[in-house]
Amino acid sequence: MMESLTASLKRGFGHTTFREGQQAALTALEQHQDTLAVLPTGAGKTLIYQLYGYRHAGCVLIVSPLLALMTDQVNRMRVAGFRRVAAITSLTSYAERQVILAHFADYQFLFLSPEMLAQPTMLAQVQQLRLSLLVIDEAHCIVQWGPDFRPEYLLLGAIRERLARPLTLMLTATADSATQHEIAKQLRTTPQIITESIDRPNIFLDVEAVANDAEKRERLLQLVSQLVFPGVVYFSSKQLASDMAQWLQEQTGLPIAAYHAGLSSEDRFKIQQQFMAGELAVICATSAFGMGIDKNDIRYVIHYHLPTDLGSYAQEMGRAGRDGQQSLAVLLSAPGDERLPLTLMEANRPDDTTIQRFYAHPQAFDSDDPGIALLTFYYQHGISLAAVQTLFTRREQERHHALAQMLAYAREPDCLRDRWLTAFGQADSTHTAKCCAPAKVPLDLAALGLKRTVQPAVNPVTLDWRARLETLFLSNN
Amino acid sequence: MTPQDLLQLLSQRQVRRLRVIENLLRGRKTVSTLYWGQRYGLLYLLGLDKALQRGALDQVAQTLVTQRLAAWTQDEQPQLRLTPAGHTQQQATTYYHPQTALTWPRVDLKLVTQRLFLAVQVVSQYAHHNVQYYPLMTDLATQQAVRQWFHQIKSTALAQMVLTALTHSLTQLPELTAMVTTAGLSGYQQPGQTTAQLARTYQESAWEIYLRRVDGVIQIATDARKRDHPLHPLLAPAWQTPVTRSAQATLAAVTTTSLSLDQVAQQRHIKPSTVREHLLEAAIMLPVTAVPYDRLLPQTTRQDLLAALPGALDDWEYMALTPELQARYDFFTFRLLAIWCGKQGEMA
Numbered sequence A: 001m002m003e004s005l006t007a008s009l010k011r012g013f014g015h016t017t018f019r020e021g022q023q024a025a026l027t028a029l030e031q032h033q034d035t036l037a038v039l040p041t042g043a044g045k046t047l048i049y050q051l052y053g054y055r056h057a058g059c060v061l062i063v064s065p066l067l068a069l070m071t072d073q074v075n076r077m078r079v080a081g082f083r084r085v086a087a088i089t090s091l092t093s094y095a096e097r098q099v100i101l102a103h104f105a106d107y108q109f110l111f112l113s114p115e116m117l118a119q120p121t122m123l124a125q126v127q128q129l130r131l132s133l134l135v136i137d138e139a140h141c142i143v144q145w146g147p148d149f150r151p152e153y154l155l156l157g158a159i160r161e162r163l164a165r166p167l168t169l170m171l172t173a174t175a176d177s178a179t180q181h182e183i184a185k186q187l188r189t190t191p192q193i194i195t196e197s198i199d200r201p202n203i204f205l206d207v208e209a210v211a212n213d214a215e216k217r218e219r220l221l222q223l224v225s226q227l228v229f230p231g232v233v234y235f236s237s238k239q240l241a242s243d244m245a246q247w248l249q250e251q252t253g254l255p256i257a258a259y260h261a262g263l264s265s266e267d268r269f270k271i272q273q274q275f276m277a278g279e280l281a282v283i284c285a286t287s288a289f290g291m292g293i294d295k296n297d298i299r300y301v302i303h304y305h306l307p308t309d310l311g312s313y314a315q316e317m318g319r320a321g322r323d324g325q326q327s328l329a330v331l332l333s334a335p336g337d338e339r340l341p342l343t344l345m346e347a348n349r350p351d352d353t354t355i356q357r358f359y360a361h362p363q364a365f366d367s368d369d370p371g372i373a374l375l376t377f378y379y380q381h382g383i384s385l386a387a388v389q390t391l392f393t394r395r396e397q398e399r400h401h402a403l404a405q406m407l408a409y410a411r412e413p414d415c416l417r418d419r420w421l422t423a424f425g426q427a428d429s430t431h432t433a434k435c436c437a438p439a440k441v442p443l444d445l446a447a448l449g450l451k452r453t454v455q456p457a458v459n460p461v462t463l464d465w466r467a468r469l470e471t472l473f474l475s476n477n
Numbered sequence B: 001m002t003p004q005d006l007l008q009l010l011s012q013r014q015v016r017r018l019r020v021i022e023n024l025l026r027g028r029k030t031v032s033t034l035y036w037g038q039r040y041g042l043l044y045l046l047g048l049d050k051a052l053q054r055g056a057l058d059q060v061a062q063t064l065v066t067q068r069l070a071a072w073t074q075d076e077q078p079q080l081r082l083t084p085a086g087h088t089q090q091q092a093t094t095y096y097h098p099q100t101a102l103t104w105p106r107v108d109l110k111l112v113t114q115r116l117f118l119a120v121q122v123v124s125q126y127a128h129h130n131v132q133y134y135p136l137m138t139d140l141a142t143q144q145a146v147r148q149w150f151h152q153i154k155s156t157a158l159a160q161m162v163l164t165a166l167t168h169s170l171t172q173l174p175e176l177t178a179m180v181t182t183a184g185l186s187g188y189q190q191p192g193q194t195t196a197q198l199a200r201t202y203q204e205s206a207w208e209i210y211l212r213r214v215d216g217v218i219q220i221a222t223d224a225r226k227r228d229h230p231l232h233p234l235l236a237p238a239w240q241t242p243v244t245r246s247a248q249a250t251l252a253a254v255t256t257t258s259l260s261l262d263q264v265a266q267q268r269h270i271k272p273s274t275v276r277e278h279l280l281e282a283a284i285m286l287p288v289t290a291v292p293y294d295r296l297l298p299q300t301t302r303q304d305l306l307a308a309l310p311g312a313l314d315d316w317e318y319m320a321l322t323p324e325l326q327a328r329y330d331f332f333t334f335r336l337l338a339i340w341c342g343k344q345g346e347m348a
């Protein structure tokens, strides 16, 4: 007889208790039930498939749409002692791919991007494997239209059939009931659904209304100057993240750095490690930051721009206060802030005329354009013009609806938390002074215990280079 | 690259093509780029910024022109020359001159940097008995090379050996260069500083900090050429001849046989023009003794052409030769003579 889940947890991972949701999902999987787990960021979703893989022979195949996340996850699992782990994405070099394929059957955990898995030769290789579990990470990407959207996710239902319907775990941090239903439909299964309250009671929610950009910048400076750190400020552009990091550093004298996809991998590594080590007070980031960061003591998350939907907002601000201590999520809001996400949405979406012209002469278009690349994909997979038009129209409506919800949050007069949770079908009506501060309510940092009282220490003494080399290589014991 | 960085790459007495500087940085090894790179004394820039976008320096150059520190010349390619004010400013600025620059085209910089940084991290963590850490993100080949090296050399003395070796290398460089190189390393409880952070700390441009770091890395790679250096097995493969494999093969065919250039082309199944490009590439990048100039440029050819050409090498123009001379000597011969003359100047 197999040992209990708790015994495996202790033996394999050194923990004694599961977090909410983990045990329910694992129990369902052990009963060979396909499972859709809607668990908030930081709830330890990865442990579910790691523990399952630990308990069962064969390979756990994880499909993830985010390349950076996959590489990070592989690194993390190696650090944690899993040796037979590999990832193949479009960024994997040919030589590297050959090495992995040569040992394909030996891996315990394989990460594949959806476009890799959709390739017939790769799929044929995967069909040879003995799969113990198929994991669809960020499963909401099946229905969500956005920068993360991978049309290949729409093929996953068919791919799953080709793999003889292996036991499947769908993971997401953000899915309302319509999204849950759609995920199940696309993957052609009737999963057991595990949800958990998405509320984060220790994060105080705050919306700060400002009149214009200049005022917004001043308010940001005030907050960063007064708040207990570490904190994260999210921006919608790489350039602004870099510029503001420099400006804030000059203004406050605090160690602040930018983090975005435009940095070299070496710089991203260093900034991330500096932040983890407590050497940085604030990170000015784009949405590229956060996936794979497990820093528990982030005290605040500020959004400088309006996010495109409440789901991604919750995911980003939810990086605050994983340690359960009082934390803060601020949304800076100026009139007209919705214009930027609207423009981005329109730029990403081919209009009706373009769709019609494309279907008439598909060869005449440049597939470097992301919208056209998407159309090409649909065309090649035999999806009709009418179906594509419906698809785009529906997605556009969804996006507008999502943005409207985000705006409603920014403009909410009474309780931000209630507004947020209601959007995800988890109403909450216990507003207290410790809950939130909508736009018209002033923010009291001292009352939250988040006002900085001690001056930050000046920069650490810079060692002479010989001394620095010695601390690198010589251990004191 | 800032305008001040570009200012250092320009000259008052020599007109320089912006596209050549850009192509050098991007690692484009066309004969024309290499030739002018050598004429400008800027071959060390080769491949230093492979991610640079085409046209990325245009705005930087325009800033210098707007500030009246440089001026465009009338020509089909954007060409620049420093104004007297630009020259004065260039001379008045203390700017870093890498000590090891001459050898840079002979080292695979990406390979040596990735291997060195990962090796330092691995040895540092090992010295502190730490096995749980995030490795620097490198490609699989680097990871394998470092892992293999580490398993072969691992011993209790390893950390001290690496420390001694690195200290020896960095002592040969200016203090600030040693500081910048060291501060950029990652290891136990030291995430390492980014180039941008170091630039702020030391009030230099990010490009200048980067040049210091490359200098540090190449000094270490130079010392690691000695067989008893602990990093020798890892870093020695980064040294390469500065010409492509294909050009090496062409040069070998020319020097070891008495075949004509067109016969070499036939034998190697390449175009006759490619044979000539290979030889020019080799002539630019290799010492004067590596190329059979006497055979390719007989005495009479040299005399004939030199008599018709102006004294200053940079004023030579093939199209300015008489049609008769052009008919007698092709562009290859003309360019090879220019390279040869340039090398005479270098030796003097």
Ligand SMILES: [Zn+2]
Residues within 6 Å of the ligand: A414, A415, A416, A417, A418, A430, A431, A432, A435, A436, A437
């Ligand atoms: Zn409330």
